[in-house]
Amino acid sequence: MPLTMARSGEPGTVKEIHGKEETRRFLESLGFVEGGAVTVISQMGGNLIVNVKDTRVALSRSMASRIMI
Amino acid sequence: MAIKIALAGNPNCGKTTMFNDLTGSSQYVGNWPGVTVEKKEGRLRTHKDVVVTDLPGIYSLSPYTLEEVVTRNYILDEHPDVVIDLVDGSNIERNLYLTTQLTEMGLPVIIALNMIDIVQKNGDKIDVEKLSQALGCEVIETSAIKGTGSRQVAERAVQMALTGVKTHPGHTFSKPVEEALSGIESLIDGTVPQERLRWYSIKLFERDEKVLEKLELDADGKKRLEEIVSGLEAELDDDSESIITGERYQFIGKLVSQCVRKRQSGLTTSDKIDRVVTNRWLALPIFAAVMYIVYFVSVSWLGTIVTDWTNDTLFAETIQPAVGGWLEAVGAAGWLQGLIVDGIIGGVGAVLGFVPQMFILFFFLSILEDCGYMARVAFIMDRIFRKFGLSGKSFIPMLISSGCGVPGIMATRTIENEKDRRMTIMTTTFIPCGAKLPIIALIAGAVFPNITWMAPATYFFGIFMVVISGIILKKTKMFAGDPSPFVMELPQYHFPAPKGVLLHMWERGKAFIIKAGTVIFVACGIIWFLQSFGFGPEGLYMVEDENASLLAAIGGVIAPVFLPLGFGNWQAAVASVSGLVAKENVVGTFGVLFGLGEVGEDDPALLSMVPTLFATSASALAFMVFNLTCAPCFAAIGAIRREMMSAKWTWFAIGYMTVMAYVMGFIINQLGGFLFYGVSFGIGQVLALICVAALLWGLLRSYNPNKTARKPAVAGAHA
Numbered sequence: 001m002p003l004t005m006a007r008s009g010e011p012g013t014v015k016e017i018h019g020k021e022e023t024r025r026f027l028e029s030l031g032f033v034e035g036g037a038v039t040v041i042s043q044m045g046g047n048l049i050v051n052v053k054d055t056r057v058a059l060s061r062s063m064a065s066r067i068m069i
Numbered sequence: 070m071a072i073k074i075a076l077a078g079n080p081n082c083g084k085t086t087m088f089n090d091l092t093g094s095s096q097y098v099g100n101w102p103g104v105t106v107e108k109k110e111g112r113l114r115t116h117k118d119v120v121v122t123d124l125p126g127i128y129s130l131s132p133y134t135l136e137e138v139v140t141r142n143y144i145l146d147e148h149p150d151v152v153i154d155l156v157d158g159s160n161i162e163r164n165l166y167l168t169t170q171l172t173e174m175g176l177p178v179i180i181a182l183n184m185i186d187i188v189q190k191n192g193d194k195i196d197v198e199k200l201s202q203a204l205g206c207e208v209i210e211t212s213a214i215k216g217t218g219s220r221q222v223a224e225r226a227v228q229m230a231l232t233g234v235k236t237h238p239g240h241t242f243s244k245p246v247e248e249a250l251s252g253i254e255s256l257i258d259g260t261v262p263q264e265r266l267r268w269y270s271i272k273l274f275e276r277d278e279k280v281l282e283k284l285e286l287d288a289d290g291k292k293r294l295e296e297i298v299s300g301l302e303a304e305l306d307d308d309s310e311s312i313i314t315g316e317r318y319q320f321i322g323k324l325v326s327q328c329v330r331k332r333q334s335g336l337t338t339s340d341k342i343d344r345v346v347t348n349r350w351l352a353l354p355i356f357a358a359v360m361y362i363v364y365f366v367s368v369s370w371l372g373t374i375v376t377d378w379t380n381d382t383l384f385a386e387t388i389q390p391a392v393g394g395w396l397e398a399v400g401a402a403g404w405l406q407g408l409i410v411d412g413i414i415g416g417v418g419a420v421l422g423f424v425p426q427m428f429i430l431f432f433f434l435s436i437l438e439d440c441g442y443m444a445r446v447a448f449i450m451d452r453i454f455r456k457f458g459l460s461g462k463s464f465i466p467m468l469i470s471s472g473c474g475v476p477g478i479m480a481t482r483t484i485e486n487e488k489d490r491r492m493t494i495m496t497t498t499f500i501p502c503g504a505k506l507p508i509i510a511l512i513a514g515a516v517f518p519n520i521t522w523m524a525p526a527t528y529f530f531g532i533f534m535v536v537i538s539g540i541i542l543k544k545t546k547m548f549a550g551d552p553s554p555f556v557m558e559l560p561q562y563h564f565p566a567p568k569g570v571l572l573h574m575w576e577r578g579k580a581f582i583i584k585a586g587t588v589i590f591v592a593c594g595i596i597w598f599l600q601s602f603g604f605g606p607e608g609l610y611m612v613e614d615e616n617a618s619l620l621a622a623i624g625g626v627i628a629p630v631f632l633p634l635g636f637g638n639w640q641a642a643v644a645s646v647s648g649l650v651a652k653e654n655v656v657g658t659f660g661v662l663f664g665l666g667e668v669g670e671d672d673p674a675l676l677s678m679v680p681t682l683f684a685t686s687a688s689a690l691a692f693m694v695f696n697l698t699c700a701p702c703f704a705a706i707g708a709i710r711r712e713m714m715s716a717k718w719t720w721f722a723i724g725y726m727t728v729m730a731y732v733m734g735f736i737i738n739q740l741g742g743f744l745f746y747g748v749s750f751g752i753g754q755v756l757a758l759i760c761v762a763a764l765l766w767g768l769l770r771s772y773n774p775n776k777t778a779r780k781p782a783v784a785g786a787h788a
Contacts, residue, residue: 009336022133023554024311025129025131025133025310025314026128026133026134026556027556028129028311028314029128029129029131029166029314030128030163030556030558031162031163031166031318033311033314033315033318034311034315035315036318041336041340041343041344042340042343042344042347042348043349044347044348044349044352044448044449044452045349045452046452047448047451047452047555049343049347049448049559051340052163053160053162053163054159054160054161054162054163055160055163055558056339056340056343056558056559056561057556057557057558057559058444058445058447058448058451058461058555058556058557058558058559059554059555059556060451060455060460060461060554060555060556062554063554063555063556
């Protein structure tokens with residue numbers, strides 16, 4: 001399921017990242033890699049703050065929906 | 070020969086803070102990613118022949134974003150003698166991703182393990198020895214913000230440059246990948262410098278287009294390269310770039326588990342704060358409350374108290390009588406006394422009187438930026454900005470613009486989407502900058518002394534203007550399209566460092582003092598001259614009645630333009646136009662005009678004079694709104710010209726702002742006067758209603774740029 005549907009506080013594992021090559025690369029360099037852990041910290045109208053590799057990253061809904069967990 | 074040291078690292082890991090510390094310069098530091106958009110150079114304080122380059126923050130050396138290209142090209146083409154890789158120790162796993170790429174480039178690399186103070190405070194432990202061995206380069210613990218370790222790193226870097234040691238990457242990839250890489254190495258061996266062989270072969274493996282272009286492999290080489298790459302891709306069932314990314318993270322993951330001991334996991338204090346301040350319901354009220362308090366305190370409350378002191382005690386009771394008395398004593402000519410006392414002290418003094426208020430505003434803004442809250446605001450605003458077609462990234466320039474519009478306009482460079490970027494440039498100066506503060510304080514104090522929310526309201530009015538501009542412009546062909554998705558790293562909250570905050574405040578405030586002493590000094594001199602002299606039958610003469618002055622003649626020509634806005638007198642017209650030089654001049658001009666010697670915004674004389682210029686309070690409000698939103702000062706217009714890189718767009722931007730300002734002023738004056746101040750209903754009110762209708766049409770009309778191009782998508786969107 002897309003990251004947007006994850007419940008906050010529950011750790012998940014990145015299964016797949018959809019989207020343009022550029023977008024995928026950018027997300028990878030930020031730490032979103034297949035098999036990596038990701039936890040939603042806070043939600044705000046579909047926009048998320050997530051914990052990935054101990055970094056807090058803010059994602060808009062369209063970006064978050066490309067990350068499948 | 071000069072030694073070149075480059076500072077590289079992730080966004081917001083403290084590069085510019087260290088750069089400022091090492092070189093003694095004062096580049097803009099902000100606690101959010103992407104503050105530095107261009108590389109900056111400086112000389113090491115302790116070794117003047119060492120050039121330090123501050124590079125934009127990047128997450129990787131792939132060529133996808135502007136910052137990455139700038140940094141990568143610098144390292145490849147400029148051959149820095151040493152690279153200092155700043156690694157945020159509190160966030161080590163992600164930061165080391167870039168490190169593994171930097172060490173492959175065949176340059177001496179030294180790691181500054183930065184933010185070590187936060188690591189220690191969190192109770193985490195990092196085994197520096199082991200880290201250094203595994204990565205193949207020296208690691209020194211630093212805390213740029215506290216100034217510890219920076220010099221040590223620089224010293225070591227200089228030594229490394231002198232001895233010429235090269236860094237060999239400590240990490241290797243899994244066997245099949247290494248085999249593929251050595252296959253590629255043998256293909257290009259001899260065509261690239263030996264120390265970069267590994268870097269080039271990895272980039273070729275990743276099918277990096279820029280490198281492929283540069284190396285110009287022949288057809289046979291290309292074919293064999295493709296065989297190697299696609300062979301392994303088939304074997305590992307992944308694309309080559311992801312294979313390398315995965316390998317890097319695997320190496321780092323293992324290394325971190327060996328070298329770093331974290332005391333706590335789960336929700337940190339930072340997360341708990343985020344749960345509250347980015348809460349779906351509370352986020353906006355909290356932001357509104359914070360900005361309200363900031364503007365209320367710095368303009369209406371504490372600001373007024375401090376400014377009263379500067380005006381009444383410092384200027385009116387001390388400086389002005391002293392200077393006036395001294396001029397009298399030395400027998401200076403009447404015109405010289407007038408120029409100095411009325412022109413210079415009156416005009417410049419009126420502006421300087423606001424400096425304490427500006428400092429208080431900058432103090433608060435610096436705290437908000439430094440503690441990490443402003444980065445959250447971009448996230449919060451993204452949700453709202455997205456509704457009218459801008460991303461939260463556009464909010465960062467607007468945050469900076471609340472200090473000064475020039476760096477604000479420059480900060481739009483991080484917005485990749487060209488349409489979003491243009492639109493942000495056009496709207497960012499709607500946010501009142503520090504120089505507009507005197508206008509706000511003057512009108513609020515003179516005309517609306519009992520409305521304490523006037524100053525905060527101007528800030529929200531700026532946001533309102535941005536929002537309606539966004540909606541209207543997005544419905545035109547020039548700007549239509551979806552905003553780019555928003556991704557931003559959020560820094561951890563931390564207690565603002567007093568030194569940093571004060572320095573930041575001083576740097577920003579200093580610019581205004583310098584401006585008062587230069588641009589505004591000259592402008593006030595000119596205004597004084599024009600209002601003191603007239604052109605009569607016997608040529609130039611000193612006038613008794615200001616209305617006969619040159620300034621009145623010039624202002625009289627412009628004034629009719631502002632008649633519909635309620636300030637069609639030459640004084641207000643001249644003040645508005647002089648605001649183009651610098652916005653403080655609007656108040657400075659009033660200071661000169663009323664010839665009262667020292668007049669600050671709280672000077673009772675000025676306060677009682679200003680309202681006489683306006684027919685109703687609605688006209689005064691229209692005057693303020695027009696001056697806050699019309700074309701910005703020349704410095705900002707210059708910045709717009711540079712960032713737009715087109716005269717046509719620059720004129721369009723300025724024209725748009727001025728027209729919007731005029732329309733807003735017109736509506737406020739006409740309808741406000743009719744509704745609250747007993748002005749009778751006439752042609753002006755009818756026209757104002759037409760303006761309102763036109764604005765509403767611009768806001769509410771449906772516009773679809775893809776009417777013909779993408780039918781199914783449109784149908785879906787309307788269903």
